[in-house]
Amino acid sequence: MKFNISKKELSKHISIAQKAISSRSAMQILEGLLLVAENNTLTIIGTDTDLTIITSASAIVEEEGKIVVNSRLFGDIIRKLDDSDIKIRIEKHNMNIICNKSEFNITCQSPDEYPMVTNFEEKNSFKISSEELKEAIRKTSFAVSQEDTRKMFTGVYMDCTKGINFVALDGFRMSLVKLNKETKESKSIIPATSLNELSKILEDSQVDVKVGENKILFEFDNTKLYSNLFGGEYFSYKDLIRDNHTTKVKVDRGLFQISLERASLLAKEERANLIKLEIKKNSLVISSNTEIGNVTEEIPCQTEGDELTIAFNSKYLLDGIKIIEDKDVVLNFTDSVNPCIINTDSYTYLVLPVRLAK
């Protein structure tokens, strides 16, 4: 196996494939990248068996072949080389790397044991711009459950029925992105960890999304990302969204965020992060009472409907407020035990209140 490749091209594609490599792996082969040289193309494959990334770079291939090389070491070496052409020669299990006056020899592994993606059957597919996809990931992946006890809720639900809905919920809040896009019907729960890695390698381009039974494929530029899907029936999230609001508060988003952050400084010292919102006619007061002190924040706002006192875990309220980019937000309430709902054009954030002792 022999090929020549530019340092820039190689190090870019190593970085892409490395996103699938887990830092702690039980199997040594999974710490490696599979390199395949053929047809003047170098294909680099990284996998942790749940997530697989396959990316192709142009190279001058003098002799075709396959090899597995330690991902971290190979990446570190290539990135440190001069910005020049690199000659790579593999004989048996030795990789020889030459770039200007630098020469490395490192030990490689056989490619025979490297796990490959098999049996991908497409059930649904659509095209989406990388921008839209990144935005949907950014606005949902933060809201998935951090607990491994119910695996499926550590994933983002992609519901293709009427349009495409991306949904994340963790029992305290829900984040929902709606896209107007016609597709066939499919329902899949994608691990948020896979989506976060995808987000890092997406460049400005169209993405072909291909939905399978147990796997999903994202294809763009010269890269394919396969992720396993979680099984099971997702929560019927649509039932959470009601429209019978009796209190509405329109407030400057930035002002609301900084006031919440200040009010949280005391609240976060205690486990519950508890803050209280008191809504009166055109007045919103945020307060928090803890053992170490208390805080009151008054914010100008426009209100509509009933007066209300309601409490939240400030972290969950803040997460949603931070992700929105609009100048103003409207908070919709029903009563002190039902969720607060924030709607923007294509985005809905819902957060459950904390019941206050009478």
Added chain:
Amino acid sequence: MKFNISKKELSKHISIAQKAISSRSAMQILEGLLLVAENNTLTIIGTDTDLTIITSASAIVEEEGKIVVNSRLFGDIIRKLDDSDIKIRIEKHNMNIICNKSEFNITCQSPDEYPMVTNFEEKNSFKISSEELKEAIRKTSFAVSQEDTRKMFTGVYMDCTKGINFVALDGFRMSLVKLNKETKESKSIIPATSLNELSKILEDSQVDVKVGENKILFEFDNTKLYSNLFGGEYFSYKDLIRDNHTTKVKVDRGLFQISLERASLLAKEERANLIKLEIKKNSLVISSNTEIGNVTEEIPCQTEGDELTIAFNSKYLLDGIKIIEDKDVVLNFTDSVNPCIINTDSYTYLVLPVRLAK
């Protein structure tokens, strides 16, 4: 105790005093900042008992007084407030903070138990620009010992005999900064941790350095930093520097650094970080042989004197090369068991070789 102060001024001086607060403290009082309001000045004091910072800000003091407030909480609150005037009122152990529409009440502690610097007797003093002092700290503090077993070597030796020498050594290398400055004679070992904190708060100004028996004081702008000194007789570092070099290598510093870094990629996987330098007429070859592979780097250079093969822990060689800013460096050798010495105008770096098995 009552005072008004601008948010910017207060948060700047809190950040300065906080540099003396240790993140893990055995005594609760040491997690606090001492605030003293008098003569239209707010003085903020932070200490971990080894290091004490006293800094003064202009304030409108309506009622004088003293109080201790939790450093982290107070700092977090002040930094998050609007960029505006802050009113602070202390009654008994409650601090009331008002800024625009934000109001906090937090619990404080009595100032009676707060440790104060006492008995400072000046033995020697000099003025130095903050630039020169920062540079001396940057070029020495990295080379102190990381091991607590011989405390004094975790400090930087400030030797005021002929001029001022700043010295750090750890048994593997030595870093020496020489300043041409006339002072009285004094010898002190300053904890590198104190110097690193000092470096963070130094602005562009003159620094008054006052050397005591067990303490040193750095005074600048409206800030005083006291540090305890280590006791004991320092190593006679001047004996390490010889001048009988038999091999000299002049090399481009940047090129040498990147080549060393590449050669270290394999070496750092093993404990010894071992790399070998082979010096022949106008040729320098760096190599490293490890279980996972080998590397050879050839660097253009100008040599003078004998041929030589010598080995180093690459980390120690690199540390010195990285700290120097000159375009070229000259490496001076005697033989394969004596140190390599690098000299620039006011700076000397010395690194001991590793003996190679025959």
